[in-house]
Amino acid sequence: MAQSQLDNLINNQKDFFQSGKTKSIEFRISALKKISGMIEQHESEIITALFKDLHKSPTEAFTSEISYVQNEIKHTIKNLKKWNRPVKIYTPLINRPGKSFYKYEPFGIALIISPWNYPFGLLFSPLIGAIAAGNCVIAKPSEMASHSSELIHRLICDYFDANYIAVQEGDAEVTQSLINENIDHIFFTGSTAVGKEIMKSASNYLIPVTLELGGKNPCIVDQDINIDVTAKRILWGKFFNAGQTCIAPDFALVHEDIYDQFINKLNHFIDQFYSEDDFSHIINNNHFDRLSALIEEGEIIKGGILKPDDLYISPTIITDIDYNSKIMQEEIFGPVLPIIKYKNLDNELLKLAKLPKPLVQYFFSKDKSLQDMVINRSTSGSVCINGTIHILMSSGLPFGGVGASGMGRYHGKESFSTFSYKKSVVRKSFFADMKAVYPPYKTPIKILKKVIKFLY
Numbered sequence: 424m425a426q427s428q429l430d431n432l433i434n435n436q437k438d439f440f441q442s443g444k445t446k447s448i449e450f451r452i453s454a455l456k457k458i459s460g461m462i463e464q465h466e467s468e469i470i471t472a473l474f475k476d477l478h479k480s481p482t483e484a485f486t487s488e489i490s491y492v493q494n495e496i497k498h499t500i501k502n503l504k505k506w507n508r509p510v511k512i513y514t515p516l517i518n519r520p521g522k523s524f525y526k527y528e529p530f531g532i533a534l535i536i537s538p539w540n541y542p543f544g545l546l547f548s549p550l551i552g553a554i555a556a557g558n559c560v561i562a563k564p565s566e567m568a569s570h571s572s573e574l575i576h577r578l579i580c581d582y583f584d585a586n587y588i589a590v591q592e593g594d595a596e597v598t599q600s601l602i603n604e605n606i607d608h609i610f611f612t613g614s615t616a617v618g619k620e621i622m623k624s625a626s627n628y629l630i631p632v633t634l635e636l637g638g639k640n641p642c643i644v645d646q647d648i649n650i651d652v653t654a655k656r657i658l659w660g661k662f663f664n665a666g667q668t669c670i671a672p673d674f675a676l677v678h679e680d681i682y683d684q685f686i687n688k689l690n691h692f693i694d695q696f697y698s699e700d701d702f703s704h705i706i707n708n709n710h711f712d713r714l715s716a717l718i719e720e721g722e723i724i725k726g727g728i729l730k731p732d733d734l735y736i737s738p739t740i741i742t743d744i745d746y747n748s749k750i751m752q753e754e755i756f757g758p759v760l761p762i763i764k765y766k767n768l769d770n771e772l773l774k775l776a777k778l779p780k781p782l783v784q785y786f787f788s789k790d791k792s793l794q795d796m797v798i799n800r801s802t803s804g805s806v807c808i809n810g811t812i813h814i815l816m817s818s819g820l821p822f823g824g825v826g827a828s829g830m831g832r833y834h835g836k837e838s839f840s841t842f843s844y845k846k847s848v849v850r851k852s853f854f855a856d857m858k859a860v861y862p863p864y865k866t867p868i869k870i871l872k873k874v875i876k877f878l879y
């Protein structure tokens with residue numbers, strides 16, 4: 424899009440926002456219903472696009488990118504009026520008769536930049552929040568999931584006026600031109616490296632940002648567990664979408680007492696669960712090569728089958744590595760699970776605390792006191808005990824990172840709040856005007872001290 428077209432789009436969206444239409448709750452609810460209907464009507468096209476981009480299984484596509492979004496829309500429509508209610512605050516005597524309250528206001532134009540791994544879910548989920556809060560939106564899907572990007576563009580163009588919701592397709596250069604505009608909020612989902620660039624550009628106009636980033640999510644496996652359930656839950660979380668999930672357990676720390684037995688279980692369930700036909704592929708050659716290089720170190724004890732022509736990597740388990748290995752220096756974001764043996768939980772928590780803060784800390788144990796210790800001592804956006812991507816099923820929980828894994832929260836009411844700001848209002852009457860507040864000041868401090876106590 425040429426600069427003049429982009430300027431036009433932004434001017435038109437500003438005018439549309441100023442018309443006040445998006446502030447009507449009925450307007451917002453009808454837009455949310457439209458999105459829901461659009462997704463329902465084009466469900467099979469969405470599943471096909473995801474298969475073309477990622478070889479994503481229809482089940483994974485439906486659960487993580489369609490029904491998840493539909494549930495979020497339902498929940499938002501049901502609660503929006505309640506969330507949007509002004510909140511009354513205590514009014515001190517000095518402001519009475521009168522009222523103090525705050526109300527949720529949309530920012531204006533929200534820019535949503537999304538990644539390729541869940542190209543529909545991670546664009547529509549923030550879009551729901553932005554619309555619910557009453558914003559206009561420009562959405563930028565990832566160019567790497569090109570079929571999904573093209574479909575999102577076509578659908579939004581067909582269903583919505585671009586002055587209200589527009590989709591801008593393109594690569595990093597396009598994103599750069601968008602983030603250099605004077606828009607009102609940026610919601611970015613992607614890598615930590617690009618997140619830093621987004622924040623830098625946003626500082627030009629002091630645009631508030633939400634950054635949903637990545638990182639290495641540790642998964643600690645204590646010896647006091649149900650071993651079958653633990654193995655199955657970790658595999659599900661790790662290999663869903665071939666590990667290309669921001670909240671996938673990145674690596675596992677397994678207690679030495681159950682280490683061998685646990686690895687046998689992982690092997691057993693990998694054989695039972697996965698076939699090449701029903702397993703996501705790697706998004707592109709760059710990521711395929713990056714992952715292939717990561718598994719050169721250590722011992723591959725399961726998987727390691729690489730088919731470059733199909734961008735397929737089989738579910739892979741690697742041992743014989745430590746915190747200094749190459750695979751431990753970056754987010755894996757692929758179907759490879761490195762396993763490190765540990766002896767003492769306390770020591771591991773100390774080591775983890777020195778690493779960049781992850782999105783999620785996973786811990787498997789029956790021991791409640793150890794569970795509490797991990798919950799209290801980990802420095803992650805979320806903690807999930809005895810589960811992995813299950814954390815997202817509690818969709819009312821605020822979701823987001825901390826430190827290097829991001830800033831800001833969304834999902835459920837948090838999505839609405841993230842795309843709003845709280846406008847504080849004091850509404851006073853002309854009645855009871857206190858003379859003592861005006862100059863020239865004649866009241867001695869000693870008396871003021873006594874009076875002020877009653878005024879607040």
Ligand code: NAD
Nearest residue numbers: 537538539564565594595598613614617635636637638669
């Ligand atoms: P990415 O940062 O490469 O790209 C994300 C978006 O930014 C894309 O739309 C892309 O076009 C744009 N972009 C890329 N380079 C840019 C640049 N230099 N300047 C401006 N824009 C640029 O991320 P990705 O590879 O699409 O996604 C994978 C990453 O996203 C992983 O790190 C993963 O953990 C993270 N992620 C986080 C969440 C979360 O909810 N926290 C969810 C999914 C993915």
